[in-house]
Amino acid sequence: MHKGKEEVLRKIREKADQLGLKFDRKIFVASFLTKKEVNILNYLAGSPAYDKKFGKPGQQRAKNFEKFLLSNDLIKIDSKGLAVQKRYILSYIKLLNDPKHKSMIEKLAKKIRPNSMGYSPIVKASKQKISEDSFDVMFHEWMHTLFNYNRLGFYNTGDNRWKYNEGMTVFAEYYLGNYYGRDVGFLKERIEWTKKHGAKTTFEKNLKYVDMFIKLIEAETKPSKRRTALFKFFKELPAPAAARQWPKAILPKKRLSQ
């Protein structure tokens, strides 16, 4: 199947209908950056992949920015994209001490195109050619954008809802079929595989969060009910400090589906 922006948008619209969400094509913009740039933004935006080595987003990540730039992670970690608030990235300027770093962030922020909500979906790609893979990433980042537009799940970039947003997004991509033909069955197989063999990649590590949304939504047949279940889930998440713990303990007490 030919992959392209229109095909991705068509699928996002379908997802919005399936989940009872609002859709407006104007908010789906994209910025294409290099791997290094994407990694820097992921670091600043609060990707949990950097928690252990460089601490929490905000003060700690700012303090360790130099260390991150000199580390292998800058080029080794292969994140494909992210969706971030430009404002949040710019807020690092006042946290950083080194003028070199400040201007680096300013320059990087200029390459980010925000939508009308100040939110920027970013895809790793070369300027010359947007590969098929890049459209897969675009699909993922635009699913985040759809949820963000509907004010579902998110607080801010850098908060500890990251993994829940990620779980919801990956679930929703596959639910009732993603745009290249895989569905929740594929996720379930991966979940079982990970239970046996352990989670290594970021995708595998996030599967326990994906599983929560499969259990929450899969049995719902009406878009409005799916929407309500998602909102209820996030409304019932306890204080942010608890949100990074093993998710089972903080599943909503009363599930809307079996």
Ligand SMILES: [Zn+2]
């Ligand atoms: Zn994501």
